[in-house]
Amino acid sequence: MKKLKEFKTILNMAKKYKLKILLCFLGIFISSFSYILIGYLNGRALEEITKLNLNNAILFLLIYLFSEIFGSLLERFSFAKLSKIETKMARECSYLTYQKVLSLPAYAFEEKTSGEFINRVTNDTSTIINSFDEIFGIVTRLIASGIIYIYILYNSYIIAIEIIIFIVIFAFVVKFFHPQLEKVHKKRKKINDEAVSQVTESIRGVREIKTLGIKNSLFYNLRELIKKSIEASNSEIDLYFIYDIISNVLKSFLEVGSFITGAILLYKGQISLTFFIAITYYIYRYTWIIENITSFTKTYNEVLVSVTRINEILENKLFPDVKFGKKHLKNCEGVINFNDVSFSYPNEGDVLKNFNVTFKPHQKIGIVGKSGQGKTTIFNLLTRVFDTKVGSITIDGINIKDLTEEDLRKNVAIIRQEPFLFNKTIRENFLLLNDKMHLKDIREYCKMSYIDDYIMSLPKKYDTILGEGGVNLSGGQKQRLSIARALAKQSKIILFDEATSALDNESQTYIKKVIDDLVKDHTVLIIAHRLSTIIDADIIYVVDNGEVKDIGTHKELIKKSPTYKQLYNSELK
Numbered sequence: 001m002k003k004l005k006e007f008k009t010i011l012n013m014a015k016k017y018k019l020k021i022l023l024c025f026l027g028i029f030i031s032s033f034s035y036i037l038i039g040y041l042n043g044r045a046l047e048e049i050t051k052l053n054l055n056n057a058i059l060f061l062l063i064y065l066f067s068e069i070f071g072s073l074l075e076r077f078s079f080a081k082l083s084k085i086e087t088k089m090a091r092e093c094s095y096l097t098y099q100k101v102l103s104l105p106a107y108a109f110e111e112k113t114s115g116e117f118i119n120r121v122t123n124d125t126s127t128i129i130n131s132f133d134e135i136f137g138i139v140t141r142l143i144a145s146g147i148i149y150i151y152i153l154y155n156s157y158i159i160a161i162e163i164i165i166f167i168v169i170f171a172f173v174v175k176f177f178h179p180q181l182e183k184v185h186k187k188r189k190k191i192n193d194e195a196v197s198q199v200t201e202s203i204r205g206v207r208e209i210k211t212l213g214i215k216n217s218l219f220y221n222l223r224e225l226i227k228k229s230i231e232a233s234n235s236e237i238d239l240y241f242i243y244d245i246i247s248n249v250l251k252s253f254l255e256v257g258s259f260i261t262g263a264i265l266l267y268k269g270q271i272s273l274t275f276f277i278a279i280t281y282y283i284y285r286y287t288w289i290i291e292n293i294t295s296f297t298k299t300y301n302e303v304l305v306s307v308t309r310i311n312e313i314l315e316n317k318l319f320p321d322v323k324f325g326k327k328h329l330k331n332c333e334g335v336i337n338f339n340d341v342s343f344s345y346p347n348e349g350d351v352l353k354n355f356n357v358t359f360k361p362h363q364k365i366g367i368v369g370k371s372g373q374g375k376t377t378i379f380n381l382l383t384r385v386f387d388t389k390v391g392s393i394t395i396d397g398i399n400i401k402d403l404t405e406e407d408l409r410k411n412v413a414i415i416r417q418e419p420f421l422f423n424k425t426i427r428e429n430f431l432l433l434n435d436k437m438h439l440k441d442i443r444e445y446c447k448m449s450y451i452d453d454y455i456m457s458l459p460k461k462y463d464t465i466l467g468e469g470g471v472n473l474s475g476g477q478k479q480r481l482s483i484a485r486a487l488a489k490q491s492k493i494i495l496f497d498e499a500t501s502a503l504d505n506e507s508q509t510y511i512k513k514v515i516d517d518l519v520k521d522h523t524v525l526i527i528a529h530r531l532s533t534i535i536d537a538d539i540i541y542v543v544d545n546g547e548v549k550d551i552g553t554h555k556e557l558i559k560k561s562p563t564y565k566q567l568y569n570s571e572l573k
């Protein structure tokens with residue numbers, strides 16, 4: 001029963017297609033009646049032949065022919081319709097899971113690998129939905145078999161008992177194998193997740209892999225995973241093999257057993273020839289159902305594992321959603337306040353302690369400190385990649401947790417060392433923000449970021465496709481494009497996270513120029529690794545051990561802050 005609950009979300013999704021699914025089900029169900037009729041008609045026709053009533057025999061055979069054609073047409077038509085609904089639902093389920101994955105909190109992607117999410121969005125959703133027709137087939141056949149059973153019971157309780165004994169034995173076999181099959185299947189899925197993760201990760205980091213010369217270790221890792229996956233697959237195949245053999249033996253016993261019983265009863269005159277012939281036909285149906293249930297057990301196990309995995313995402317079983325508020329930031333000024341914020345990452349000690357700071361607009365603000373002191377954490381909290389548990393962060397006096405997602409995202413932009421650009425044209429990268437944006441405006445933002453000249457020098461200009469992650473741009477160009485993107489978003493608050501640390505001098509000069517322009521009407525926070533980037537900042541915060549240790553301009557800090565002085569001196573060396 002608990003397991004059936006797992007299907008709640010998926011069934012809710014099917015609600016939309018209720019009527020269509022019901023009609024398909026009805027079609028399949030009615031078609032199964034024609035199969036019931038066929039067994040009986042077969043028997044009647046043969047019995048009429050033995051009585052030399054040729055006309056009657058032909059009549060029964062004609063009805064047989066009609067029932068068979070009608071039944072198979074209706075069945076095929078219903079299954080075809082169902083397949084179409086399945087395809088639609090699979091896409092919808094996949095889309096819903098994708099949407100949900102993108103709404104998960106940041107730490108979800110630290111705890112689970114991208115491969116796991118990719119598999120859930122693609123494979124698991126298809127596995128679930130594509131099992132629908134199998135489930136429908138089984139259910140309708142089971143109902144039809146119930147009706148046949150009444151007919152059998154009416155004609156011979158002995159054969160009816162034989163069938164019941166067989167079904168009970170088979171139920172025990174299923175009960176025994178089912179949990180074991182589920183376990184091996186889960187294990188195989190997990191290993192496959194790991195393998196997909198490694199492959200996706202390797203493709204993303206292919207340049208790093210080449211330069212680090214670690215190809216061979218990765219090959220070795222993947223080979224090990226493949227070996228494990230083969231082992232898991234083999235144990236799954238072995239288990240199904242045993243299960244299959246047992247169910248086949250049981251099936252043969254039922255077939256032969258009921259034939260013998262039927263023959264004896266016919267010989268004794270206790271059943272009619274029609275019933276005997278019908279039973280030979282119907283018994284195949286029972287054994288066929290057993291075969292179906294055998295293969296369905298496999299599907300069911302796969303579906304159950306997939307449903308559980310999908311529910312973990314759709315029903316937030318592993319990670320809660322990030323909740324946003326309803327407040328809007330009208331004409332954002334960009335005043336940021338950290339009020340008594342203390343924060344620690346999951347399973348870590350305190351990173352920020354009673355952090356109290358006000359960042360004001362129209363200033364170039366530098367944040368410096370040794371590595372690991374909590375600088376990036378300030379940005380992680382401000383962008384709600386992680387959430388504060390103690391204290392609050394406000395923008396223009398509004399707690400960022402009360403803001404709508406759109407308002408927060410629109411007003412706060414972050415420029416990272418390695419900005420992520422999509423594998424689309426430059427123009428399309430902007431259109432993702434607003435599909436009505438004109439090229440003229442896009443160019444304007446790019447001019448403000450000193451990247452328009454370069455783009456216009458490319459043969460396809462703004463229609464140049466950027467490689468995955470924008471590989472065909474230099475680090476500095478990517479950053480300038482990412483700044484243009486932030487400007488296009490009209491963000492009032494722009495965060496630079498060690499953005500200039502890896503740049504050559506020319507790019508640094510460009511970025512510095514952009515920042516100086518931005519400061520005029522934005523709040524600009526710069527985490528700087530190299531102090532030269534923020535040496536002319538209006539205000540510099542020295543962060544040490546999760547606290548603001550000193551505040552001032554470069555000149556002031558050199559005089560009064562030993563930590564800053566130490567940082568400065570270490571850079572001169």
Ligand code: ADP
Nearest residue numbers: 345346348351370371372373374375376377378
């Ligand atoms: P900084 O930017 O000053 O180098 P960070 O804010 O990145 O420092 O990190 C502060 C501390 O928090 C470090 O000890 C780091 O290991 C830890 N930390 C940073 N990010 C995470 C994370 N996502 N999960 C767990 N610990 C983290």
